[in-house]
Amino acid sequence: MKIRFENSMPLAADYLNAFGTAEGFESGSLMPEDLVDVDVLAVRSTTKVDADLLNCANRLALVATATAGYNHIDTGYLKQQGIAWTSAAGCNAQAVAEYVLSVLANAHLSGKLNLRTATIGIVGAGNVGTALSILLDAISVKYQLFDPPLEETGDSRTFADWQSILSCDVITLHVPLVKGDYFPTENMINAAALSQLGKSQLLINACRGEVIDESALKTRLMQPDAPTVVLDVFYNEPNIDTDLLSLIWLATPHIAGHTVEGKLLGTQRVYESVCELSGKTPELTLDDFIASPQAITLQDNDKWLSCSLLPVLKAILSVYDIRDDDRHFRKGLSDGVAFTHMRKNYRVRRELAGHQIVAGFSLHAETLDMLKKLGMRVHSV
Structure with a gap:
């Protein structure tokens, strides 16, 4: 052969x-x-x-x-x-879901939303959407699913309608690019949808750039009550519209699944x-072939002993913080580094399951449970 x-x-x-x-x-x-x-x-x-x-x-x-x-x-x-x-359908599902989780952790810690009360609208309940829902269940964050094609097949999960999704605190997109008449996703986030999103909402696109009408997005983002936006994908990759970057909160060069x-x-x-x-x-x-889990050693701090979402979110960011990629991406573009080069030379990044939390003290039971449900290995006394 x-x-x-x-x-x-x-x-x-x-x-x-x-x-x-x-x-x-x-x-x-x-x-x-x-x-x-x-x-x-x-x-x-x-x-x-x-x-x-x-x-x-x-x-x-x-x-x-x-x-x-x-x-x-x-x-x-x-x-x-x-x-x-x-x-290789689903091969990057966990990676993309953890990318979104990093966005949400940053949004909570920066005061852009409160994950204890927020509802996440997951658009697309396939491999990535399902992986994300499992992570959200692990940290007790509410979500709604939207996927008409799956709903039509008789999927037993509960699905929301489009208007309910547009009312969620976060809308995160995980659909394939579909053109035509049967549940098209091209420009599904159009001017009409964007007009219904306000400044307290967060929009994340980590699937395909063409799912959002980018021209309409630029227009909406220049208005004072615009939503907060995070983009991993863009129109016309690798020759993206760099003017858009100044209008969005976090941006990365199509590496969510890497x-x-x-x-x-x-x-x-x-x-x-x-x-x-x-x-x-x-x-x-x-x-x-895979390397042994990387160790993250916790310092003896009262925050780890409390029943709180905060230490779990900080643990997530200790594994992967999207702000690092956002910073390198913007700097790379300002230095003339090509979009494709940054993707090809992306840093080594492990998933949550590729890390082990090491603590010389006992973690709160709920904190320990959340970390394990996220897939992290935990070693504590």
């Missing part, structure tokens, strides 16, 4: 060499003639897979993307050609797809 894989897939060679010849390529360098006699093409979102790229692919059986989204793949063309394809665990899980899913194609039982798991 001959495999070509995008080099930005972590540990791809370690996973794929067992199947035969596995050769990497740099993003943007793959040419049609490189796919002659290739059986499997494994990519990330930076490689567009369409008829032009595949016109020399004479025996391609599988295209596998190590990303949750697959807008970069012409799935219709693959179907016409009888080529199977897979995505954790060590999320990226490696994408490679794991590709590996499992190749196993299925070749009729082999998967033998490798994330545990074969």
